[in-house]
Amino acid sequence: MKNTFNKSFRQGCFEGAGIPGISLCASFFALGAVFKNTGLDAYQSFLSTLIAFALPGQVVMAETLIVQGALLNVFLAVLLTNARLYPMTVNLIPVVRQEGRPKWHYYVLSHFIAVTSWVHFLANYEKIKKEDRFNFFLGFSSTLWFLSVIATVIGFYIAGVISKKIFIALIFLNPIYFLCMVVSNLRTKHIIFTVIFSFILSPILFLLSPQWSVVIAGLVAGIVSYLIFIHFK
């Protein structure tokens, strides 16, 4: 544990405060405004990003609260929305795994796994030595989390002050950043096929089942790609 907060950790913090942090802050800034309109107070907005750090799930929670949904509905809707975090965590932990590190470290680390940290780290992890990856990712992702908490509170207080046009442009930054990161990370045939197939399939499935479209499209595209390019190769 004493070796965790070393130079690699600090490098991760520094990288997190760059474009990934700016991009994520823009979205959480907008989330703070959404929370204010939903009827949450500043403490509740702060707490939400602090303990339930995953933007799409937080948006779903706010939407369910607006329609006075039952608590069970909130739980199931957020669980379904955040189901993507399961394969992402399974995918990321083996990359940062270190011999001798206790399991609970990974359980703590998993709290910080979200789309921005996942996509950025997997695009760059090969440049980082295996023994430095855990510390780097912890610094990187915890910085994103910390900045997101601050941005949510600032967004809550500044909601309504900035122009709506700038507000919408800020929200657009995060999906554009995701898109750039995913496209820049397309190196292998199976990932290229998966991304293109899923990108086409998702909006089609949305017309049939809005709630399940993302999970089903991702599963179908991933399984088909795996079978074609890896299993039956």
Added chain:
Amino acid sequence: MSSSYIYFAIILSAIATYLPRILGAMSSAYVDENGKIFKFVSCISYGILAALISRIFIYPVGALEETATLSRLIAAALTIACLFMTRKNVLFSSLFGIILFGIIEY
């Protein structure tokens, strides 16, 4: 909507968010970085991420709903073109994307 109701909703959201993460961390003990399961999970993860991005661009929720789908798609397509022209400069391309979107939309 009472304050305690909102706090309960936040705590349940936190559990629903942490559950897939901790289950993922537990399952990952059986996954080798160079194995086939790792590649399989990569495919699924990228698939879900691409599906999520596609949904945000085509059927967004919240403030982006008020913008034109064509504006979002043109901005996305030209951002990808910019990304390749700048040898995958993510920072420049992202900024290009939101400025372009702002110009097209307004």
